[in-house]
Amino acid sequence: MSARPLKRVLVANRGEIAMRVIRAAAELGLDTVAVYSQADRDAGHVRLASEAVEIGPPPAPRSYLDGDAIIAAALASGCDAVHPGYGFLAENAAFAARCAAEGLRFVGPQPEAISLMGDKAAARETASSAGVPVVAGTPGGIATVAEATEAAQRIGFPLLIKAAAGGGGRGIRIVDRPEDLDVQLTAARNEARAAFGDDTVYLERYLASARHVEVQVFGDGVEVLHLFERECSLQRRRQKLVEEALAPNLSETLRDGLHTAAVALARAVAYEGAGTVEFLVDRDTGEYFFIEMNTRIQVEHPVTEMICGLDLVREQLRQAGGFPLSFSQAGVVPRGAAIEMRINAEDPANGFMPCPGTIHDLDLPGGPGVRIATPMRPGSVVPPFYDSLIAKIIVWDVDRPAVLARARRALGELRIEGIKTTAPLIRELLSTREVVDGDYDTGFVERWHRT
Amino acid sequence: MSTDIRSPIPGVFYRRPSPEADPFVEVGSAVEADTVVALVEVMKQFFDVPAGVTGTIATVEIPDAEMVDAGQVLFTVNQ
Numbered sequence: 001m002s003a004r005p006l007k008r009v010l011v012a013n014r015g016e017i018a019m020r021v022i023r024a025a026a027e028l029g030l031d032t033v034a035v036y037s038q039a040d041r042d043a044g045h046v047r048l049a050s051e052a053v054e055i056g057p058p059p060a061p062r063s064y065l066d067g068d069a070i071i072a073a074a075l076a077s078g079c080d081a082v083h084p085g086y087g088f089l090a091e092n093a094a095f096a097a098r099c100a101a102e103g104l105r106f107v108g109p110q111p112e113a114i115s116l117m118g119d120k121a122a123a124r125e126t127a128s129s130a131g132v133p134v135v136a137g138t139p140g141g142i143a144t145v146a147e148a149t150e151a152a153q154r155i156g157f158p159l160l161i162k163a164a165a166g167g168g169g170r171g172i173r174i175v176d177r178p179e180d181l182d183v184q185l186t187a188a189r190n191e192a193r194a195a196f197g198d199d200t201v202y203l204e205r206y207l208a209s210a211r212h213v214e215v216q217v218f219g220d221g222v223e224v225l226h227l228f229e230r231e232c233s234l235q236r237r238r239q240k241l242v243e244e245a246l247a248p249n250l251s252e253t254l255r256d257g258l259h260t261a262a263v264a265l266a267r268a269v270a271y272e273g274a275g276t277v278e279f280l281v282d283r284d285t286g287e288y289f290f291i292e293m294n295t296r297i298q299v300e301h302p303v304t305e306m307i308c309g310l311d312l313v314r315e316q317l318r319q320a321g322g323f324p325l326s327f328s329q330a331g332v333v334p335r336g337a338a339i340e341m342r343i344n345a346e347d348p349a350n351g352f353m354p355c356p357g358t359i360h361d362l363d364l365p366g367g368p369g370v371r372i373a374t375p376m377r378p379g380s381v382v383p384p385f386y387d388s389l390i391a392k393i394i395v396w397d398v399d400r401p402a403v404l405a406r407a408r409r410a411l412g413e414l415r416i417e418g419i420k421t422t423a424p425l426i427r428e429l430l431s432t433r434e435v436v437d438g439d440y441d442t443g444f445v446e447r448w449h450r451t
Numbered sequence: 452m453s454t455d456i457r458s459p460i461p462g463v464f465y466r467r468p469s470p471e472a473d474p475f476v477e478v479g480s481a482v483e484a485d486t487v488v489a490l491v492e493v494m495k496q497f498f499d500v501p502a503g504v505t506g507t508i509a510t511v512e513i514p515d516a517e518m519v520d521a522g523q524v525l526f527t528v529n530q
Contacts (some may be wrong), residue, residue: 194469354494
């Protein structure tokens with residue numbers, strides 16, 4: 001493949017990830033064009049980009065999800081590429097295809113890979129064919145209650161009903177008993193139709209105690225490599241709160257198995273760009289199972305960058321410009337330990353109720369090994385229209401005990417006045433025996449928070 | 452007697468459970484305290500707005516998909 005470097009990139013996102021992309025592009029000498037809604041005129045990504053274009057009113061469907069407006073802005077401002085960040089249009093295959101049709105390079109995988117992995121049932125089948133273990137379930141979706149009942153006998157209870165078009169923890173129901181299956185199936189269908197416009201659902205075995213471990217992969221159309229794993233079990237309502245790399249307390253055999261499986265799946269779809277293959281690891285049996293593949297850069301990508309000494313967004317922009325990967329598998333040796341803490345505008349004392357508003361004052365942590373990703377400054381307004389993530393604090397240190405101490409130290413320096421955030425909760429969480437020992441599962445945060 | 456139904460939180464006011472669905476309530480609809488009359492979306496989460504009173508919807512004060520503040524009147528109810 002001959003290189004055709006990008007020149008001018010439109011960043012189809014907001015918040016910290018838009019700033020992350022703009023910074024990576026600037027370091028490569030590329031011009032950047034930000035897009036913004038009427039709620040984001042003073043936002044961080046608007047200040048940072050070479051140029052900024054207003055694309056619509058505050059609600060996301062009329063701005064950051066408006067593919068027409070974004071493509072029009074890219075063409076009018078002379079861009080040759082679009083970076084979608086995460087969320088919004090990042091995993092919208094039709095948008096990726098439209099970019100290509102308009103002569104804009106979409107910084108992400110091929111539209112075919114996005115749509116294949118976006119259909120959770122099809123993704124499971126692809127994984128299974130690639131020899132990657134999947135949880136027992138109904139890969140092709142469930143059409144009738146009779147079919148569900150029959151499959152449920154094979155899978156056993158409790159089981160999960162999942163929306164084929166869901167993802168990121170949304171569109172999932174737990175069914176405890178056979179007599180609840182009928183009612184739950186109907187409810188899950190209705191929910192899936194309302195939330196995703198597609199009522200296809202499938203059933204899956206439920207693991208009582210599992211860890212969420214994911215593998216970062218990167219492909220350039222010729223080769224697919226992995227960049228080790230991240231441990232993401234510290235979640236509430238299936239949304240990640242804290243992530244770390246590497247995953248603690250995993251045997252070398254298990255880790256090798258995860259890396260090999262992730263690369264096998266990505267190779268099976270000739271994957272290009274950055275992707276993440278998510279697995280559940282059964283704490284009782286040590287078995288691991290594919291959950292889904294995210295075909296984008298992820299919120300928690302910095303922990304991988306910190307231990308690998310790489311810049312994944314730079315790598316994405318290079319790959320989109322036709323350059324081969326800048327690293328080799330043998331050349332990447334993970335070093336030390338990294339933790340990311342997600343500071344969300346939510347009130348943990350009040351059921352994690354969203355807490356938009358004005359940040360009157362702000363002190364951000366600093367010092368060695370601390371990396372901050374935030375668009376916020378004193379006086380910033382957190383609008384009610386978008387995700388509640390307002391800052392990520394990423395810390396690196398030589399080993400896990402040191403990085404935990406550094407994480408607690410950094411959080412102690414953080415002061416946010418004006419809105420409630422998850423920071424105090426995370427600070428307490430990092431001092432629990434389970435987190436200190438690296439001995440937790442995906443249900444830990446909610447069990448701990450209840451008491 | 453007329454009573455207001457107010458938004459408990461700031462966000463985007465929706466009169467329907469999903470874009471294709473019928474509105475939760477229209478003028479003249481009978482409601483009880485636990486009847487869901489609207490959704491408010493804030494930071495990608497949807498919250499039910501219960502009527503809070505028993506009566507009949509008298510007026511709809513806010514157009515669908517408009518931004519509302521906490522405490523803003525969404526409907527009035529004749530009791």
